[in-house]
Amino acid sequence: MTTGTLTTETKAKNTPSLLVVIVNYRTPDLSIACLRSLAQEVTTLPKLRVALVDNASGDGSVEKIGEAIAQEGWSDWAALLPSPHNGGYSYGNNYAIRPALQQHNPPDYVLLLNSDAQVLPGALQALIDFLDTHPQVGIAGSAMINPDGSEWSTAFRFPSILGEIEQGFRLGPVSKLLAKWSVAQPMGQHPQAIDWLPGASMMVRRQVFESIGLMDEGYFLYYEETDFCLQAKRAGWPCWYVPDSKVMHIAGQSTGVTDRTHVPKRLPQYVFDSRRRYFLKNHGFFYLLATDVVWTLAFSTWRLRRILQRKPDTDPPHLLWDRIRNSALFKLGTGLPNSNTPQATDAIAMEG
Template identity: 65%
Template structure:
């Protein structure tokens, strides 16, 4: 584990890509990084394969060799799939013990491709704003259209809004709606998705690594909350552009396929986030608010004959995983 960094090259920026059965996308991501890495001195990349169990390791290693990326890319196979936080920590942990650890860490999804100048924009912003702990890119889809990527922390009010889905209520609760409208200017936000998130080394030194109690989802939300509580704010930097195809590793969120039943870890992560950060009573209120809102939405949907676009068994699974039925488990 101590050989994560290439000792022959100084490293000021370490990019971590966690792959799980998305070798082709990971290779495309590395290809998009090649020019950016070479134009941003001191940048190295670690690809963590989260025990894919397919041919990912062989395919990625073959691409590294074929394209002569060995001087800036290291492949780190994991013996088990411990989740997103676990995979990132696997690469980050040993570098923090190095004699000259990186100044910045960029968490980057395998289903992304960085646009020209994306790395420089984030590094420059962090250099110019030494009190900022976390900075994230703006995202675009494959057609180049921007989509919202900055958020407010979840709350009882956002859970009510998410379940109810009523325009008037959303306007009244606009200060608590999770998705936060972005402008073309850099701005402070509560949290950013880990698909392209740059973290100052001192943040890890202050609050520790990401919580591996989350398998997938909410781990970056939790991390940004811990950072904010420790005095390290999070900023959205639109000058850094990244193309992102959501849901390729999990299939939980995808625009080109019908929704499928949400996996258990989504509900476990949500419950962990609320209980860990706000306590059992608040988590119960959040569950209650979402359940009431969703029940009202379901009745309105039937009356208005609206299509059901939710994952199958959403209400049943949410109830089964609420703190009312899983008290003491998080």
């Protein structure tokens, strides 16, 4: 065995293992493009494995993606996991993460990656390098760019009552006064600590799952990564934004909710259910009630000012009424929806 071969094998042995989890729902072409972008990373990350979960699409996604994996020769590092039903984003990710963490040699890191995202060269290595050199950090996320090269916000603060006021009023002096509580957080050109980031490209240290369990499946879609980052921070695992890791992301392809290229659609019910669950779970009923009241008053003021000033209406249809009918007053008896996978149970199972 030559010295060069020995060095290569030693380096590969010491390389952290990474599981990339992609959840597909009726976006087979985008999922295949996502896999294709990962294929170029396999040569530099020999311990990279991909689990693509199809969340019961029922549109031929399983057959189409499976055929692509076979024809492209990706089966050595990519596996297709058809889910028996569509339990939501957390459910889909947990469907792949749970068995991986129960293996004899679980992955060092898990990357949540959207099916409508494509990693740019070196994006995964940048996240791994950052987490390797910052052992106190639990979660690291990428910079998101549009197909035209422009960036969109991926650094956020946790939702709060003051943030709800700022979001509702949309008035310069109010936004300036409450800038420290605005959900969207300014992004710099260097790594920075943030509260949470989207699950479109979010790398999680294995020990975070061991500390707090898997993602809360009581969320169908939206707020699940916000909640997960909050639980991680409370357990001593902060979240950081790493701009050297760049991922192209075409937002909203599965749901249309965050699609920036079309007129806003009416928000689906699960968005309001997830918001209510987040505040109720993490802050209690009276805090939820207060956020509902102040947002309604602030947003009503904005709607009146928009009409008087003849500003364009860029909000989803029926947003005010939908927020009111989903407020704590009207949903008083609903409580927290049951979670299919309680976090405490998962944490205990993995520690055992």
